[in-house]
Amino acid sequence: MAGYFELLWSFFKIGSFTLGGGFAMIPLMEKELVQRKQWLSKEEFLDLLSVSQAMPGVFAVNMATSIGYRLRGKRGAVMAVLGNILMPILTILLLAMFIRYFRDNAVVESIFKGIRPCVVALIAAPVFTMAKNAGLTWQNCWIPLLAAALIWLLGVSPVLIIIIAGIGGFLYGRIKDRKEASA
Amino acid sequence: MIFWKLFYTFCKIGIFNFGGGYAMIALIQNEVVEKQAWMTAQEFTDIVAVSQMTPGPIGINVATYAGYTAVINAGYDPWLGVAGAFLASFSVILLPFILMLLLSHYLLKHKENKDLKNIFSTLRITVLGLIAAAALLLATPANFGSLSESPLQFYLSLAIFAIVFLLSLKKKVSPILLILLSGVVGFLVYGI
Numbered sequence: 184m185a186g187y188f189e190l191l192w193s194f195f196k197i198g199s200f201t202l203g204g205g206f207a208m209i210p211l212m213e214k215e216l217v218q219r220k221q222w223l224s225k226e227e228f229l230d231l232l233s234v235s236q237a238m239p240g241v242f243a244v245n246m247a248t249s250i251g252y253r254l255r256g257k258r259g260a261v262m263a264v265l266g267n268i269l270m271p272i273l274t275i276l277l278l279a280m281f282i283r284y285f286r287d288n289a290v291v292e293s294i295f296k297g298i299r300p301c302v303v304a305l306i307a308a309p310v311f312t313m314a315k316n317a318g319l320t321w322q323n324c325w326i327p328l329l330a331a332a333l334i335w336l337l338g339v340s341p342v343l344i345i346i347i348a349g350i351g352g353f354l355y356g357r358i359k360d361r362k363e364a365s366a
Numbered sequence: 367m368i369f370w371k372l373f374y375t376f377c378k379i380g381i382f383n384f385g386g387g388y389a390m391i392a393l394i395q396n397e398v399v400e401k402q403a404w405m406t407a408q409e410f411t412d413i414v415a416v417s418q419m420t421p422g423p424i425g426i427n428v429a430t431y432a433g434y435t436a437v438i439n440a441g442y443d444p445w446l447g448v449a450g451a452f453l454a455s456f457s458v459i460l461l462p463f464i465l466m467l468l469l470s471h472y473l474l475k476h477k478e479n480k481d482l483k484n485i486f487s488t489l490r491i492t493v494l495g496l497i498a499a500a501a502l503l504l505a506t507p508a509n510f511g512s513l514s515e516s517p518l519q520f521y522l523s524l525a526i527f528a529i530v531f532l533l534s535l536k537k538k539v540s541p542i543l544l545i546l547l548s549g550v551v552g553f554l555v556y557g558i
Contacts, residue, residue: 272422301528311535353481
């Protein structure tokens with residue numbers, strides 16, 4: 184049985200040593216929780232993974248929530264989440280203060296001048312790398328194109344787009360079902 | 367009051383994010399730069415750069431840093447900036463956390479539910495548009511330089527953009543390495 188402190192410590196390690204976002208945590212989580220501690224079976228782990236992906240929010244934190252909850256209930260969930268985000272928050276805070284202090288430094292500014300276009304490219308690239316997994320086809324590519332145009336050109340809120348897309352997906356499925364049933 | 371607004375804004379970002387870290391960057395960008403104007407596109411881009419290079423989920427990293435910057439830009443003491451950082455980070459996970467405790471059991475049972483599947487598959491492709499819009503909104507003269515005022519910076523920025531884009535698309539080069547290299551190029555060209 185996992186103790187609260189053990190849970191906190193395991194997720195602290197996982198949160199502190201993953202560079203490159205939430206999905207980079209999956210192999211580390213599996214190694215620590217399934218193989219080393221044997222708190223979960225591989226099947227349970229994959230089940231929780233698919234639920235965490237479907238839920239809104241931050242994937243890695245959802246993983247911590249669902250695993251902590253499964254192992255030690257609500258308090259377990261709190262411990263796992265705290266462990267997971269403590270180190271990232273402290274690290275970024277220290278860096279933020281440090282950079283703030285050197286903001287007007289010419290060398291720091293020259294480095295950021297080189298980095299800015301790189302960051303924009305790093306945000307643009309996943310649009311294409313994620314497209315295949317998201318199931319983008321010639322028939323449905325108008326959806327992201329329209330969404331991008333509405334946000335970029337007309338300043339429509341992305342939250343509103345998400346709400347409309349969710350309702351649209353629900354209605355589309357229902358209408359398709361009805362047509363298939365009557366055909 | 368900025369703390370209430372931070373709480374509300376980041377709660378909203380958390381509960382409406384259905385597409386991983388980059389989708390969350392898009393949502394945060396839209397709220398903190400376009401809507402609330404807590405910081406410039408340039409400041410936000412710098413925040414994303416630092417968040418890519420530090421450990422942890424990128425959504426949390428950007429939320430922490432953006433919360434800190436928003437409070438300080440509003441003219442508050444740096445220590446209140448720290449409070450803003452914690453507030454933004456906890457707000458962004460609050461509602462998904464509650465939802466997860468309430469619904470994970472139900473979702474596990476109804477994994478094969480058709481309605482849920484239709485909603486999520488539509489959201490997955492829509493999110494691509496959200497991320498594309500964020501990239502377009504961040505492609506500003508402040509980030510790239512302008513052709514009339516700083517042509518060298520403008521052309522170099524376009525070159526860095528194109529190379530990084532192709533490398534992360536075709537070769538799957540690590541973002542951290544790409545940021546470090548771009549920083550070195552920036553230092554060599556503008557800093558010496």
